[in-house]
Amino acid sequence: MKKYVKPSLYLILIIYAAFTLFPFLWAVSGAFKSYKEITSGSMSIIPNDPTFNAFIKLFQMDDLFLRWVFNSFWLCTLGTIINVLLNSMAGYSLARLRFKGSQAVFYMILATIMVPGQVLLIPNYLIVKNLGLINSFGAILFPSAVNATYIFMMRQFFINFPKELEEAAAIDGLSRIGTFFRIAMPLAKVSISTQAVFIFLGFWNNFLQPKLYLQDPAKYTLTVGIQSMMSRYSGITQWDEVLAASVISLVPILIIYIVLNKYFMQSVRMDGEK
Amino acid sequence: MGVLTYMKKSKSLRREALQGTLFVLPAVIVIGIFVFISILFAIFISFHRVNLFTGYMEFIGLDNYMRIFSDTKSLRAFTNTATFVAVVVPIQTFLAMVMASVLNAQIKGRLQFRVIYFLPTLTSSAALTMIFMFLFSLTGPVNEIAMKIGLLDAPINFLKEAKVALQVIMAMNIWSTVPFFMTIYLAALQEIPKSIYEAAEVDGANAFQRFFYITIPQLKPITTFVLLMGIVGTFQMFDQAFIFSNGSGGPENSTLTVALLIYRNAFGQNNTMGYAAAMSIMLAAIIFIISFIAQKLNNSESMY
Numbered sequence A: 001m002k003k004y005v006k007p008s009l010y011l012i013l014i015i016y017a018a019f020t021l022f023p024f025l026w027a028v029s030g031a032f033k034s035y036k037e038i039t040s041g042s043m044s045i046i047p048n049d050p051t052f053n054a055f056i057k058l059f060q061m062d063d064l065f066l067r068w069v070f071n072s073f074w075l076c077t078l079g080t081i082i083n084v085l086l087n088s089m090a091g092y093s094l095a096r097l098r099f100k101g102s103q104a105v106f107y108m109i110l111a112t113i114m115v116p117g118q119v120l121l122i123p124n125y126l127i128v129k130n131l132g133l134i135n136s137f138g139a140i141l142f143p144s145a146v147n148a149t150y151i152f153m154m155r156q157f158f159i160n161f162p163k164e165l166e167e168a169a170a171i172d173g174l175s176r177i178g179t180f181f182r183i184a185m186p187l188a189k190v191s192i193s194t195q196a197v198f199i200f201l202g203f204w205n206n207f208l209q210p211k212l213y214l215q216d217p218a219k220y221t222l223t224v225g226i227q228s229m230m231s232r233y234s235g236i237t238q239w240d241e242v243l244a245a246s247v248i249s250l251v252p253i254l255i256i257y258i259v260l261n262k263y264f265m266q267s268v269r270m271d272g273e274k
Numbered sequence B: 001m002g003v004l005t006y007m008k009k010s011k012s013l014r015r016e017a018l019q020g021t022l023f024v025l026p027a028v029i030v031i032g033i034f035v036f037i038s039i040l041f042a043i044f045i046s047f048h049r050v051n052l053f054t055g056y057m058e059f060i061g062l063d064n065y066m067r068i069f070s071d072t073k074s075l076r077a078f079t080n081t082a083t084f085v086a087v088v089v090p091i092q093t094f095l096a097m098v099m100a101s102v103l104n105a106q107i108k109g110r111l112q113f114r115v116i117y118f119l120p121t122l123t124s125s126a127a128l129t130m131i132f133m134f135l136f137s138l139t140g141p142v143n144e145i146a147m148k149i150g151l152l153d154a155p156i157n158f159l160k161e162a163k164v165a166l167q168v169i170m171a172m173n174i175w176s177t178v179p180f181f182m183t184i185y186l187a188a189l190q191e192i193p194k195s196i197y198e199a200a201e202v203d204g205a206n207a208f209q210r211f212f213y214i215t216i217p218q219l220k221p222i223t224t225f226v227l228l229m230g231i232v233g234t235f236q237m238f239d240q241a242f243i244f245s246n247g248s249g250g251p252e253n254s255t256l257t258v259a260l261l262i263y264r265n266a267f268g269q270n271n272t273m274g275y276a277a278a279m280s281i282m283l284a285a286i287i288f289i290i291s292f293i294a295q296k297l298n299n300s301e302s303m304y
Helices: A002-031 A035-039 A053-061 A065-096 A102-114 A117-130 A148-159 A164-171 A176-187 A189-205 A208-213 A222-230 A239-259 A261-271 B003-046 B063-070 B072-104 B110-122 B125-135 B141-148 B162-189 B194-202 B207-218 B220-235 B239-244 B258-267 B273-300
Strands: B048-050 B057-059
Touching (some): A053 A065, A065 A102, A065 A176, A065 A222, A117 B003, A117 B258, A176 A189, A176 B003, A222 B125, A239 B125, B048 B063, B063 B072, B072 B162, B072 B220, B072 B258, B162 B239, B207 B220, B239 B258
16 A cells, blocks of 8 residues: 555646646747647647747837836836835834834734635725826826735734844934845845735736726737737637747746745745735 | 933933934835725725716715626626635645645755746746736647547637637636745645654654644644735736726636736726725725635634
8 A cells, every 4th residue: 555655645736747748848849830720620739830020029019018017027126116105114114113002003913814806806906096006107107016925924024023123223323224225124024025926926917907097008018918919800819829838928927936936936935824 | 310411311212202203204104095095095085986087976875886786897806806816715725735745854955856846936927927828728738638649639729719818817827826825835835843743643643644634733823814915916907907907807807816806897988996996995894805705714623
């Protein structure tokens, strides 16, 4: 009995890995096939006649695609910087600074983690519209300038973090803001990287808000852009281009994943009840 | 404490209070406007008939809420969503738990497997849905493979066939959410004391018995958490249904979810923004009730 356990575990792992990789392998293979080969129902995962045609079409003939890539980068970078700054400040304040109502504010922020986003969609849209932000990145950045989950995470970090360094800094005459930026933030590097990675990923993959707020195709992010490619040629999907675009949209995230792998594993532990 | 030191202290305390308030103020403003005021605003709108484009607004009491029960589209959307949740949540939770347990066994190469398994979590729903639509398209790999091994005689148009469209989205959703929950389980599994398993092994418990009598009960608190996250996520499924049907919820309303119908009613041409708001509040209420029940059920299960 016992000698079968290990091989069968391996079998499960390999089957599941195959299931996980199957869509990606087909997407990558399709991106390097000609449109004709894709729609001919070819069973070969290795292209018969590999071509960069889809990528050339995307980057040279389609004047918007590069724009979408750039838009996504710009929006994600801004969103991540704003979030990291504001979440960390709020977390630091709630953990370290005593003021009236601090507890109430903390529970208020914590409670919002439970609110389903669907309820906020309509009122947020009306507020954003009244602020004149429709069709601008502000419409997406403003409502998601902070994130309750990461405020909570930063607070937990700063609470468990020794006070002595900050006290020493205060004695040396460093102001509170100076202490925060020069002592507290650098020491919170791991927590900050973790939230930055996940916030970036969240903005990069976001679909609903860009779809709702950005109407001008030149303002689209990559996710909305890819979706718009689907219906562009009156229902005939250019699979080679769509798959190439999907693969391209994955590349930056894959790079971040490979380089910053330890932060991905870290954060999931914090989201769990740890 | 002397009066002087007290005064000094109170001054620095006041300063600290001011700094504390300033540091947390941006977060309070954003959350105040876009969550707290927004919830009240949503409730307010849900009692009105609203046209987004003309700015027309009329108080109609509970009419929007009553309409949910008589509108065939909304009933269809709630049924679709309930089916989706009922199928996806148990399967994703079970698969995540099993795969985490397998990964947790002392096996060579587990790190490499983990890296592969996590990939779907990183992929945007837009790219993911595109890839799955290709896989399931008329001349796509799924049809071709199914025909080659004799599962199908003729290709099925998965994307346009009302009977199977929602099932494709279910498969896609399970595929893409399992890895995240698996990672949560994996972290929890590493906290279960090895001695329990060793004692069970001495007593002659096999791998299956250890899984059912030790792993599952030990993971119960995490299972509650995973169930709640699964319920909240699946009830609000939007991206995949929207992209799959190009926003229509078709074929024949088979992929129309509540979130998708809310979007269509809120931002369409009709006077249905208030109706959409009522639906969103109904959805939130359902999510809270189901989450509460799931939590109670999971906690009250008898301990083995």
